Amino acid sequence: MKILVLYALSALISFEAASQNTEKGWISLFDGKSLAGWQVGDNASTFSVENGSIAVHGETAHLFYEGPVASHDFKDFEFKAMVMTTPGSNSGIYIHTAYQKSGWPNIGYEIQVNNSHTDWRRTGSVYAIKDNKDSVAGDNVWFEQYIMVKGKTITIKINGKTINEYTEPANQDQKARHLGSGTFALQGHDPKSKVYFKDIMVKPL
Numbered sequence: 399m400k401i402l403v404l405y406a407l408s409a410l411i412s413f414e415a416a417s418q419n420t421e422k423g424w425i426s427l428f429d430g431k432s433l434a435g436w437q438v439g440d441n442a443s444t445f446s447v448e449n450g451s452i453a454v455h456g457e458t459a460h461l462f463y464e465g466p467v468a469s470h471d472f473k474d475f476e477f478k479a480m481v482m483t484t485p486g487s488n489s490g491i492y493i494h495t496a497y498q499k500s501g502w503p504n505i506g507y508e509i510q511v512n513n514s515h516t517d518w519r520r521t522g523s524v525y526a527i528k529d530n531k532d533s534v535a536g537d538n539v540w541f542e543q544y545i546m547v548k549g550k551t552i553t554i555k556i557n558g559k560t561i562n563e564y565t566e567p568a569n570q571d572q573k574a575r576h577l578g579s580g581t582f583a584l585q586g587h588d589p590k591s592k593v594y595f596k597d598i599m600v601k602p603l
Contacts, residue, residue: 424478425467427582428452428598435465439499444586451482451596452584454489459586462497467600473579474603477545480596481511485537487591488515490525492583493545493552494576506580509545509554511593513537522554527575528564540596548603550577 427435430450438445444456452461464470472494483489488511495506510523513535521543523529534556535541544555550566570576584595 423601424476424599425601426597426599427463427465427467428596430596433461435463435467436461437464437497438462439497441586445584448594451480451594452598453592453594454584454586455592456586456589458502458588460492460498460503460583461586462495462583463581464497468602470581471579472547472581472600472602474548475546476601476603477582477599479543479598480540481535481543482540482594483511483513483521483535483537484592485514486516487537487593488512488517488587489591489593490585490587491543491545492585493547494578494580495583496580503583505575506583507552507575507577508585509543509552511543511585515587515591522556522561524552524554524562524564528562530562532561534559534561546603547577552577 432447438459438461441457441459444459445461446453490508490511492503492506492508495503508525510519510525511521513521513533514537518531519525519529520533521535542557546553552564554562566577
């Protein structure tokens with residue numbers, strides 16, 4: 399009888415936790431075990447799974463989310479991931495982008511991940527659009543990188559603190575980078591950079 403009661407309590411707690419997660423609306427994009435739902439073209443070995451995280455280390459490459467959530471086509475959303483850089487590393491998170499076999503993604507904006515690389519554009523920059531020069535996170539420690547797109551505004555938070563906000567001009571040239579809709583991509587910048595991502599979540603708005 400005691401075992402049945404404990405089992406029932408455990409099931410209730412699990413159900414309540416799942417319900418709370420559903421209410422929050424956050425959906426995981428990475429299972430912590432494999433790159434299922436993600437696709438990379440050239441230099442695929444740049445991406446691997448290490449200790450429940452995506453390790454990014456190798457030749458220039460980009461890992462695109464191509465999974466079933468929202469048919470990998472997001473417009474307004476909240477996105478968050480735990481990120482850890484190693485000294486001298488550079489990476490990025492692309493938003494509103496599309497799968498590309500090689501080269502730097504032509505579509506979407508890059509949200510910079512860089513705490514100590516020689517590139518002066520630091521973590522949280524909307525790369526080459528509205529840049530952040532200040533170091534807002536350190537190397538060798540996990541930090542939360544949050545991105546929200548709502549309408550034509552991109553909001554970026556690091557560990558809960560807003561450090562950048564960019565609103566696209568109403569007359570933005572559609573041939574330039576612009577907000578529309580698309581998927582996410584993680585950047586492998588160069589062989590000297592090593593960066594980790596885990597707990598990759600999205601909340602469509």
